Amino acid sequence: MTLLKKLIASLVLLPGLVLASESDFPLDHAPDRTKDLAALQNGARLFVNYCLSCHAASSLRYNKLQDLGLTEEQIKNNLLFTSDKVGGMMTIAMAPKDAKNWFGAVPPDLSVIARAKASGAGTGADWLYTYLRSYYKDDTRATGWNNMVFPNVGMPHVLWELQGIRDAKFVDEKDPHDASKVVHKFAGFEQVTPGLLTPLEYDKAVADLVSFMTWMAEPAQNTRKRLGVWVLLFLGVFIVITWRLNASYWKDIK
Known part of the structure; x- marks a missing residue:
């Protein structure tokens, strides 16, 4: 499949994902670190290590990461898989057919996900920042995980080792519109087991990752804004x- 076809396919899939993920869960404001090269470099590392095994970013070449202050040698030694080339696109080896069999759907290309998730409730960065911090353990799900922003999400919590395992607490309340009905209201998260990072460190890591994905969606955005002024x-x-x-x-x- 050519790059153009992959991009078209991802743009076709993303609107459906946006609709499927609608939730009234409030979005947190994502810190903007798109001008912080150290944060973007850390975000690129997290993306390659935790996202790129299933999700491609086929509109971006590895050598474009030199714009983040990385040398070609650093990219080769730290961000490339064995078979990848520094001038190649950020694609994945997993075949779409296998992905559909394993996950029930082909994981979308994340090249422009930070722009596709923008809505009236917040920016795409806000959605991603809240989503990656709203996973909780749910044994009723096939993956063992659920998400407050994206209920019944199919993707497992890939960052669970960093965040640890959390439960979501709910309380039963009467429906304000119908006293005969009871609704489950979210009452917060409870940490079950600690992760490799503290909650503050995890939020910072997610902010770095989301900032990288925001930069990835339009690498020239800061230059565009600066020239616009x-x-x-x-x-x-x-x-x-x-x-x-x-x-x-x-x-x-x-």
Whole structure:
């Protein structure tokens, strides 16, 4: 499958995933670290180690990571799998047919996931940041995991070793719209076993990962914004010059 076909396929799948993942769970604001090279480098490491085994990012080449301050040698030694090349796309070896058999659906390409998840409830970064911090143990699910942002999610909690295992607590309350019904209201998470990171360290790691995915969705976004400011400043100065030239041209004409 060509790169263009992969991108089209991912864009076709993503809207459906957005609709399927709708939830009234409040989204937390994701820290913006897209200008922090150290954070982006750590996010790239987390993405390669925990996401790239199942999810491709086929619109990005490994050598593009040099924009994050990494050398080609660092990319080769730390972020490449054995068969990958530094000039190649960030693809996966798993065949789509095998992925569908194992997971029930082909894991979507994550190249533009940070933009695809944007909604009225928050940015795509907010959605990803909250989603990756809202997993809990659920033995009724085939994977053993569930998620408050994406109920009945098919993807297991790949970062569980870092975060540890948590339970979600619910309380029964009467439905405010129908007193004869009872609703289960989320009452918070409870840590069952600790992870390799403290809660604060885990939130920071997720923020780094989400910032990298946000950068990955549009690597030139910071350059675009910076140039946009200069363009607006130029236009502002040009408007003043034009206004004064116009006044000078017409001042003797009555």
